[in-house]
Amino acid sequence: MSAALLSDSGAREAERFEALYRACAADLFAYVASLLRDRSAAEDVTALAFERAYRRRGLFEARRGSERAWLFAIARNAALDELRRRQRSSRLVGEIADDEPGFEADDELAERRLVVRRALATLEAREREVVLLKFVGRLSNSELARILKCSETAAGTRLHRAIVRLREACDVPQ
Amino acid sequence: MSRSELSPAASAELAALDAILAGEAVAEEHLELAALVDSVRAQAPAMGAASAQRIEARLAAARKPRRGRIALARPRLALAGGTAFALVVALAAVLGSGALGGGAGNAPQPLAPRSIPAGAGPALHSLARKPAAAFGAASGVTAATGSTAVGTPVAPTGGKATRPLPNTNPAGRLVARNASLTLATTPGQMQTVADEVVASTVRLGGIVESSSVDVHGMASYASFDLSVPSGKLPALIGALSSLAAVRALDQGTSDITNSYDAAAATLAEEKAQHAALVRSLAAATTLAEQQAIEAKLRALDTKIAASSHRVGLLVSRGHNALVALAIVPAQAAAGAGAGGPVNRALNDALAVLDVVLAIALVALAILLPTGLVVVGLWWSAVSLRQRSRERALAATR
Numbered sequence: 001m002s003a004a005l006l007s008d009s010g011a012r013e014a015e016r017f018e019a020l021y022r023a024c025a026a027d028l029f030a031y032v033a034s035l036l037r038d039r040s041a042a043e044d045v046t047a048l049a050f051e052r053a054y055r056r057r058g059l060f061e062a063r064r065g066s067e068r069a070w071l072f073a074i075a076r077n078a079a080l081d082e083l084r085r086r087q088r089s090s091r092l093v094g095e096i097a098d099d100e101p102g103f104e105a106d107d108e109l110a111e112r113r114l115v116v117r118r119a120l121a122t123l124e125a126r127e128r129e130v131v132l133l134k135f136v137g138r139l140s141n142s143e144l145a146r147i148l149k150c151s152e153t154a155a156g157t158r159l160h161r162a163i164v165r166l167r168e169a170c171d172v173p174q
Numbered sequence: 175m176s177r178s179e180l181s182p183a184a185s186a187e188l189a190a191l192d193a194i195l196a197g198e199a200v201a202e203e204h205l206e207l208a209a210l211v212d213s214v215r216a217q218a219p220a221m222g223a224a225s226a227q228r229i230e231a232r233l234a235a236a237r238k239p240r241r242g243r244i245a246l247a248r249p250r251l252a253l254a255g256g257t258a259f260a261l262v263v264a265l266a267a268v269l270g271s272g273a274l275g276g277g278a279g280n281a282p283q284p285l286a287p288r289s290i291p292a293g294a295g296p297a298l299h300s301l302a303r304k305p306a307a308a309f310g311a312a313s314g315v316t317a318a319t320g321s322t323a324v325g326t327p328v329a330p331t332g333g334k335a336t337r338p339l340p341n342t343n344p345a346g347r348l349v350a351r352n353a354s355l356t357l358a359t360t361p362g363q364m365q366t367v368a369d370e371v372v373a374s375t376v377r378l379g380g381i382v383e384s385s386s387v388d389v390h391g392m393a394s395y396a397s398f399d400l401s402v403p404s405g406k407l408p409a410l411i412g413a414l415s416s417l418a419a420v421r422a423l424d425q426g427t428s429d430i431t432n433s434y435d436a437a438a439a440t441l442a443e444e445k446a447q448h449a450a451l452v453r454s455l456a457a458a459t460t461l462a463e464q465q466a467i468e469a470k471l472r473a474l475d476t477k478i479a480a481s482s483h484r485v486g487l488l489v490s491r492g493h494n495a496l497v498a499l500a501i502v503p504a505q506a507a508a509g510a511g512a513g514g515p516v517n518r519a520l521n522d523a524l525a526v527l528d529v530v531l532a533i534a535l536v537a538l539a540i541l542l543p544t545g546l547v548v549v550g551l552w553w554s555a556v557s558l559r560q561r562s563r564e565r566a567l568a569a570t571r
Contacts, residue, residue: 014237021233029225030218035570043225047232054237080563087566109216116213125570135214138195141188149560153179160184163191166210 017054024068025050028075031136034120035079035129036086045082049075069143072133076147119169127162134159256548260541265533348488350428351404351495353411358504359418361394367417367501368396374413378406380494387501396501407495414499421502434488441481448474 028049033042052074053060053067060070120128133139133147145155180188190204194211221229359367368387375382380402387396402410411423451471458464 017237021230025226025229026221029221029229030215033219035567039219039225042219043228046221046225047229047236050229050233051236054233077563080566083566083570084562087569112209112213113217116210117217120214120217125567129567131214132218134191135195135211136218140192156180156185156188159191160180160188163187163207163210166214170210170213 013057017057020053020067020071021050024071027136027138028071031072031132032075032079034132034136035076036082041082041086045075045078048078052078065143065146068137069139069147072137072139072143073147076129076133115170116166119166122169123162123165126158127165130155130159131162131166256544257541260537260544261533263537263540346431347429348431348434348492349404350430350491351407352426352428352497353407353495354422354424354498354500355411355414355420356422356500356502357414357418358421358502361389361391361503363418364389364394364396364501364503368398370417371396371398371400371414371499371501374417375400375402375410378402378410378413380406380410383496392503394503396499398497398499400497400499401494402497404493404495407497410495410497414497418501419504421504430488430491434485434492437481437484437488441478441485444474444478444481448478 025046029042029046032045032049033039036042036045049071053071056074060067064070120131123131130144130148133144139147141156141159142152144159145152148155148158150158187204187207190200190207191211193200194204194208200208357367365387368385372382372385375398380400383399383401385396385398388394400410411425415423448471451467451474455464455467455471458467
């Protein structure tokens with residue numbers, strides 16, 4: 001994806017924004033929904049993140065990272081704001097349901113998904129988040145560091161520790 | 175990528191993870207990690223067609239251009255607005271302070287008299303004491319200096335202090351007022367300014383007691399001794415100050431009531447003696463007696479004339495103020511009205527630069543602390559909000 005995707009103005013801007021949407025929307029929704037465990041709220045936050053990105057496209061600086069990382073940072077803030085609101089209203093959210101149940105034909109894969117989901121649920125929130133940002137968001141460690149506001153080394157250490165914990169939770173031998 | 179704090183195995187695993195996410199092939203030892211990545215990605219909720227439709231509908235609505243919306247990005251708009259506001263405030267402050275009127279370099283500025291603090295001012299001191307001392311020496315009576323006050327030099331740029339002298343002539347007191355003024359102008363303007371001095375003095379009901387104008391290039395010099403009704407002194411100083419740049423201004427007052435009372439008492443006593451001698455003369459029976467009385471009367475007449483003159487002088491000093499004016503040459507005093515068009519343009523340009531600099535300084539004085547406060551508040555708000563977000567994340571299970 002071009003780093004200058006959002007920087008141009010004019011008629012091609014909309015087309016480029018469409019490309020960004022197509023490239024990131026699914027992963028962004030997956031990340032947000034995993035954080036919030038609420039499909040409706042995830043839709044809102046995903047739409048809000050794209051809206052904000054569109055409004056603030058003039059502020060994007062390519063030298064500070066990719067547009068994908070910038071978008072995930074916006075989405076993260078929006079998702080955490082939603083979590084804050086939810087905590088203020090003491091709203092409880094259960095497990096998120098799949099949009100298309102029965103899609104998974106392979107029982108072994110379905111079982112594996114369930115194990116990983118439960119393992120993720122046992123992680124601390126910060127560990128779970130770094131795994132989601134890396135695995136779902138497919139961000140580099142430097143982009144992770146910028147979003148998590150820590151050094152790149154710290155981000156790598158935090159990520160590796162989370163992976164180790166996830167393996168343990170999944171009971172996968174290292 | 176720096177992973178100096180990670181073990182080699184951990185670094186290798188993170189490198190493999192990047193390769194997996196990029197869709198590249200990895201070594202067999204990392205296939206388990208690839209499966210874990212797949213599982214994590216697979217367990218994440220999929221967006222689905224319905225969700226995608228709803229999100230896209232919202233986005234389409236949000237991306238419609240809104241009428242009347244300012245195209246500038248908000249931070250830039252805020253910055254531009256803040257700067258404009260600060261400049262307006264600065265301009266208002268500069269205009270309010272009168273800096274625009276006082277920045278014309280050496281251009282003549284009207285300078286109204288101001289009250290003079292007590293202190294040493296040799297020029298005025300001598301001016302204030304000279305008549306009284308001369309009177310005292312001639313008559314043998316010491317002049318009362320009462321509330322004599324002397325002044326200090328006033329900066330040429332003077333400003334617009336228009337506060338009149340305090341009323342130094344309360345009921346029953348006779349007060350003499352004096353002023354010493356030094357103006358600076360170009361030699362070419364010296365005669366014109368001198369003519370204006372005379373005209374201004376006459377216009378205010380005063381007289382030029384003495385004058386001397388000598389125009390010889392930079393050695394030019396003019397001096398005046400002016401007398402005006404005491405009540406017109408502020409107006410005269412204001413008028414003179416508007417003729418050229420003011421280099422110095424001293425003012426003072428002297429209570430001469432005691433001197434006047436003493437002179438008047440002496441005069442009354444002498445007149446009483448005169449009346450008594452006249453009566454004696456009328457009663458004189460011999461020629462010798464008449465001649466002796468007439469001799470006394472002649473001597474007494476001389477004394478009475480002198481005393482009357484003395485009283486008249488004191489009354490005049492109480493009713494009229496004295497102004498000692500000096501006009502000196504000044505090369506740099508070529509202000510508006512003097513010199514050629516290039517000089518005038520240069521002075522105008524300097525004056526404009528002066529004002530611009532004043533505005534910039536005031537704007538900076540407003541912008542800098544305001545900006546620091548705003549940045550501090552903004553930073554605090556962002557930090558608090560981010561901390562609150564992190565707490566919200568940490569609180570989730």
